[in-house]
Amino acid sequence: MGIPLLSGRAFTELDRAATPAVGVINRSLADQFWNEGDPVGQRVSLDGGQSWVTIVGVVGDVREQTLDSAPVGAIYLPQAQSFWAGTLVLRTPFDPMGVALQVKEAVHAIDPEQPVDRFETIEESRYASMASPRLTTLLLGIFAVLALVIAATGVSGVIAYAVSQRTQEIGIRMALGARRAQVLAMVLRQGLGMVALGLAAGIAAAFAAGRFLSGFLFETSPSDPVTFAAVLLVLVVAALIASFLPARRAASIDPTHALRSE
Numbered sequence: 001m002g003i004p005l006l007s008g009r010a011f012t013e014l015d016r017a018a019t020p021a022v023g024v025i026n027r028s029l030a031d032q033f034w035n036e037g038d039p040v041g042q043r044v045s046l047d048g049g050q051s052w053v054t055i056v057g058v059v060g061d062v063r064e065q066t067l068d069s070a071p072v073g074a075i076y077l078p079q080a081q082s083f084w085a086g087t088l089v090l091r092t093p094f095d096p097m098g099v100a101l102q103v104k105e106a107v108h109a110i111d112p113e114q115p116v117d118r119f120e121t122i123e124e125s126r127y128a129s130m131a132s133p134r135l136t137t138l139l140l141g142i143f144a145v146l147a148l149v150i151a152a153t154g155v156s157g158v159i160a161y162a163v164s165q166r167t168q169e170i171g172i173r174m175a176l177g178a179r180r181a182q183v184l185a186m187v188l189r190q191g192l193g194m195v196a197l198g199l200a201a202g203i204a205a206a207f208a209a210g211r212f213l214s215g216f217l218f219e220t221s222p223s224d225p226v227t228f229a230a231v232l233l234v235l236v237v238a239a240l241i242a243s244f245l246p247a248r249r250a251a252s253i254d255p256t257h258a259l260r261s262e
Contacts, residue, residue, distance in 0.1 A: 191243030
């Protein structure tokens with residue numbers, strides 16, 4: 001499984017049914033009961049003191065159910081010393097599903113009545129566990145793109161309306177010597193000024209609503225600065241594109257036509 005060994009040892013072929021019972025615990029269990037000491041060599045009982053298991057190693061944590069579930073304390077026992085049924089995990093250099101028939105035949109060679117009817121790779125298990133958050137992420141992404149398009153369209157429309165109201169003013173400015181680049185910069189400043197006010201309000205609202213979205217996040221803080229910076233960059237770029245089109249039209253106004261428009 002690739003679970004790292006942190007201290008002590010892992011199981012060996014010497015850990016048989018006739019030898020003293022041993023176990024390996026994960027880091028969560030070690031931190032819970034031996035935060036200040038070394039659990040290796042300590043004994044625990046799983047049946048109220050009738051039998052004891054000696055801890056021989058500590059391994060890393062794993063997520064048992066889903067990727068967003070917190071690791072819990074766990075103890076592992078050698079298969080030769082445990083009678084609990086479970087899932088058989090195999091590592092192979094070949095196609096995992098290609099050896100499924102051989103695994104089934106090997107199990108039936110030991111116990112012909114043992115049912116072996118489900119094979120699944122670790123990647124398939126991981127992919128299935130993420131089905132719900134993946135759908136949620138897809139829907140949120142679609143809504144976010146739609147919201148971005150609507151916002152950019154709104155910014156472009158507002159600036160285009162403002163330019164149409166200031167056509168004569170822009171014509172006078174250009175007739176008095178204003179260059180096209182200056183007119184372009186003036187209109188862009190107007191658009192980005194409105195966007196800056198919206199971003200300030202949006203950041204405040206995002207911080208306030210972040211705690212309600214924490215359940216949809218995986219190893220990401222609701223106030224993650226990298227995420228906020230990336231979102232701000234995307235919004236600023238979208239605002240620049242939305243503002244540039246009406247600004248370019250304003251910079252291409254014919255002063256003579258603008259002065260004669262009213």
